[in-house]
Amino acid sequence: EVQLLESGGGLVQPGGSLRLSCAASGFNFGAYAMSWVRQAPGKGLEWVSTISGDGSITYYADSVKGRFTLSRDNSKLYLQMNSLRAEDTAVYYCAKTGGNAAPYYFDYWGQGTLVTVSS
Amino acid sequence: EIVLTQSPATLSLSPGERATLSCRASQRVSSYLAWYQQKPGQAPRLLIYDASNRATGIPARFSGSGSGTDFTLTISSLESEDFAVYYCQQRFNWPCSFGQGTNLEIK
Numbered sequence: 001e002v003q004l005l006e007s008g009g010g011l012v013q014p015g016g017s018l019r020l021s022c023a024a025s026g027f028n029f030g031a032y033a034m035s036w037v038r039q040a041p042g043k044g045l046e047w048v049s050t051i052s053g054d055g056s057i058t059y060y061a062d063s064v065k066g067r068f069t070l071s072r073d074n075s076k077l078y079l080q081m082n083s084l085r086a087e088d089t090a091v092y093y094c095a096k097t098g099g100n101a102a103p104y105y106f107d108y109w110g111q112g113t114l115v116t117v118s119s
Numbered sequence: 120e121i122v123l124t125q126s127p128a129t130l131s132l133s134p135g136e137r138a139t140l141s142c143r144a145s146q147r148v149s150s151y152l153a154w155y156q157q158k159p160g161q162a163p164r165l166l167i168y169d170a171s172n173r174a175t176g177i178p179a180r181f182s183g184s185g186s187g188t189d190f191t192l193t194i195s196s197l198e199s200e201d202f203a204v205y206y207c208q209q210r211f212n213w214p215c216s217f218g219q220g221t222n223l224e225i226k
Contacts (some may be wrong), residue, residue, distance in 0.1 A: 045217040061214050103210040109162035115161040
């Protein structure tokens with residue numbers, strides 16, 4: 001059974017940093033690209049970032065490029081978020097990708113971790 | 120960036136009725152479109168990928184169709200657990216993007 005468990009969310013001041021983690025199990029982690037998708041309160045879904053299975057290629061939404069860094073190690077996915085802004089406030093979902101070529105769809109999702117950026 | 124427009128924003132139907140949800144892309148995305156269901160307080164769940172393929176464990180009452188710019192998600196006979204928000208997503212090019220959602224509510 002595929003399981004994705006996010007952690008690391010919380011309250012942070014504007015300009016601050018936070019690192020999100022996602023622990024994956026139940027599938028061959030290194031064989032799949034992984035992603036983060038976020039959802040602001042009461043809003044729709046927004047793709048944030050994707051990393052290839054071997055970690056060599058990363059993709060970022062323009063809204064986070066230069067501020068967020070996605071990495072992976074063994075069966076964990078990390079999202080380093082710097083220079084946080086109020087508009088980054090959202091539930092962040094870790095998602096396993098499906099499909100045989102990038103870009104991807106998202107076939108399994110974690111339950112999400114809430115990031116709140118506020119003074 | 121490809122913009123996906125979903126219609127209607129809200130759809131009010133009764134259990135047993137047929138639901139038809141639409142997603143229109145601002146440019147052609149071939150068949151690289153997926154549909155997700157999201158219930159309050161839960162993560163999204165993949166229903167359909169590449170326009171017409173049901174994901175693992177998805178009931179046969181869910182079907183997808185379309186290609187190019189116009190896509191449809193059909194739920195043949197609504198059950199109580201189907202009332203939720205539905206999103207489409209394109210994976211034709213970067214950045215992959217989502218529609219704004221259709222809220223399927225009980226009439």
